[in-house]
Amino acid sequence: MNDELELRNKELVSSAIQILRKSEEMKQTISSLQEINERASPEDTKLLLSVIRKLKMELEHSSWEEFEVPFKQLHSKFYTKLVEKYPELTRAEVKVCALLKLNLDTKQISSILHKAPASIEVDRSKIRKNLGVTNTKTSLHRHISTNI
DSSP states (O other): OHHHHHHHHHHHHHHHHHHHHHHHHHHHHHHHHHHHHHHSOHHHHHHHHHHHHHHHHHHHHHHHHHHHHHHHHHSTTHHHHHHHHOTTOOHHHHHHHHHHHTTOOHHHHHHHHTOOHHHHHHHHHHHHHHHTOOOTTSOHHHHHHHHO
16 A cells, blocks of 8 residues: 555656646746747737737646646545644645645745745745744654644
């Protein structure tokens, strides 16, 4: 049972990394379109801005949804326990906790959630406070994995 769970966790981390790569590629595409837009004619600018907006919206929604569905299948009780034990956590902090459970680092989490690494650090700090993890030597990943 533990071996199967470990294997599925590895698959989930692999999926998160694929999402991360896809996200980075999409960000590069958006950046390229923005550069093209700077040199485009006024008619083309309107079209390019529309495409850029659509890509940004897709980027924000698809990354988390692609991750959340298999995560919930594998760790079905995690969200329930987390919210029951710590109802003061925001939705954003719950997302960070899910990614921390997989031992992803701040940079990986920031890419998946499309937030700045500094923002993730703030979330981690708030999570530590809400979970009562005051010792900075205690791994937040370990605390989440063993206590939730």
